[in-house]
Amino acid sequence: MSGADARNLTFTKHMFVLPARTRTLVAWPMFSGCLIVALVWLINAYFVFRTSGIAAPLWWPAAAFALLLATFQALSWTPFAQRWLHIVLTVAVLTSPILILLLVVSFNIQLSEPVITGLMIGSIPIAYVAALSGVGMARRGDAYDWRAWNRLVEWLAKWRPVATHPFRSLSGAQLWYEWRAHVIVPVFIACLLPCFIFVPAIDRTNVELGWRQLGVMLLAPLYVAMMAGGALGYLTDPTSKWEAGVFILARPISSLAILRGKLVTAALQTAVIWILFLGYISLLLTRPGFPQSIAEVAWSVPVWKVIGYPILVLALLLLLTWKSMVEGLWVCLTGRKWVEQANSFGFMGLAIVGIGIGLWIGFHPELHQPALAAVPWLIGLLLVIKLAAAGFVVRGLIQSRLTSPGGAALMVAIWLVVVGSLCGLALALLPSEFAAPQNIIPGIALFIPFSRIAGAPLALEWNRHR
């Protein structure tokens, strides 16, 4: 096993030199981990759910959590020469409970709780043996190596020409770098989607379920993009160490050019993600009655809507996917872990507070009217904050000579055009009861980011010159 492979292990490597048998090294963390997750569930189920009147099952979920943890430990402690194989196996194993559940439901298999619990607890030793084998291999510096794959890669490498011709421009080189450094995202999605290939086959004759699945599948790339955007913000590939960004920062390239490479890469990744997802979504057409249902809807509306709406929806989804990918770039570009953590915890805190306030208002009907009256003020406040942030960012860009006043004006103009176009489309196409201008215009203005994208070069400068 090379050093690179050893780095992937999550097992604490200094424990390999302890005077202890491998089975001891494996057994203790696995046993204590399983015990803790099982106890956490039992305490929650008994003292939280059951006291709240929810008849939560006790034993089989506890056993399921313990089995899941043991399986995950076995996988993460096992060294693989091919890292992607590690990822694929982990995804396959972690999605297998869904498949098993579907099989149980599909074939109407009736099992009592003690039997399910027994089966799960009985499977933990299998995970232990797998972990023992993996840690044993890692301890003697070995790894599971798919030799046939290596031969294939070597064979392909022979045919791959040596890269001698120069890039046409610095931008081209940077785009190539960003694409290659973050190619793991589309590869990961391409590996992940086959694990969900069974979803379109669920309850195949249920047309309504098909429409729901279509909705979920169309929104899924947005979530994927948010994750991918986090990785794209790093200056190196996601697996490199944090300090490795010096490789880029010590190059004679402007922060704006680095960011441009990231924005274009995000656009390319958006296209690839959607090609993969459209291929996956097309599986819905295999559901009996679903193509007919689509045709019925198409016949019931004017031809221009049949052609225009799907194009418009797809264009908006592409834009939203790209937006999801790039609006969080600034966080990682600061190069500071504390900013990332503050951002994550800040959003979580805001979400929790927001949900709490929402629920509180929901349970108190006397507050509904004042809350509705406060909404315009709240939107106004948010718009003022957005405007102030935009002003701060524009001033920072000009002061740090990242752009000229003309360049800043162009950025603002682009934002206005995008917001104006979306407002126009929304007012023209949405039913009037949902599309009051006083709702649509502030909503879209708040939704389309300015400071988060325009401020990204400032974040990078802050990282670059500490």
Add this chain to the structure above:
Amino acid sequence: MIASQRDTADNVIEIRDVTRRFGANRALDNVSLAVPRGVVFGLVGANGAGKTTLIRHVLGLLKAQTGSVRVFGLDPVNEPVSVLSRIGYLSEEGDLPGWMRVDELLRYMRAFYPTWDEAYAQDLRKQFALDPAAKVKTLSKGQKARAGLLVALAYRPELLLLDEPSSGLDPIVRRDILGAIVRTIADEGRTVLFSSHLLDEVERISDRIAMLKGGRILFTGELDDIKQTHHRLTLRFDSDRSQPPALEGILSWEGRGCEWTAVASGRLDALTLAASAAGAEVVEQKALSLDEIFIAQVGSSTAAVWELQADVLSSSSHPVANLLAIALWLCRHRRVLPARDNAHPSAAEALDNPDRRIGCSGGRLVLRRFVPVGQLSPDGSV
């Protein structure tokens, strides 16, 4: 030493009064430094002395909190592209992307530098035996260092910055790195600034050096001048002495009886005069290597604290403390522990005086203040 090819008086790097803090830690403390064009400039200092921090200021990766940094007359923070396009940089960490193949690395780097010399790059690649199809992550540490050196040299930068380039590398790779420095300065007007712990290398190829300690520059100048102002003197006294005298410029003492050897900094004639005044005759004088100068300049205060701890421990009644005291005593008589030996008797007594200690328990000693030898007056007062 390789002769410098200085033909102009202008400085490639000018650092003025730069201070840098990381939290409570002061990494650079009012540092001023000038690196003339066409020289090989060595930065030496212990770990944490501030060498990498200084180099990162030159690259513009750190912004001076006070003072100014100019490289080619430009501010590397305000004009990074102009400055970085003229600098070749090799870091100790080997921060090349692991997923790149060697040929891809060369192709990518070529895009950044209009002066990239492809023939030279391929020549270096062959010389360093780097397989173009090999991924960087599969290269050994030495090969990674060679790959980093290749991409730092292939565009013939005006300034080559090497941050601990030889750290942890075998002699063959170190030879390649030294060869690269030689090649770089072979071109007229090109400059090398490098930091290293391997002082024999620094001594072999540097024209000028700066020695850093605790974020401050202890001294900087021509290597020859520095070597000419550091000496190992063997002094013979008329009678046996339990302690050596306090002489200005003495960095460390070693010896017993009537013959003592001192490492000293200063003009030889002044040192000889001072020795005569103290009743000693200089019986032998030797030039010091940079390694010896470094140890004498940087290592003294650490050794002194050890010595004092040994004294405190030896007064303890705890058996473990006594064992440690014996071990430290043995160390003292096998190695040079300069500060105690070097201290004036009255100063040594003052340091051992319990009144000057803040606390002494469990083998830990905290002094109200520590006084290096150089700050003692001839009568031992502070």
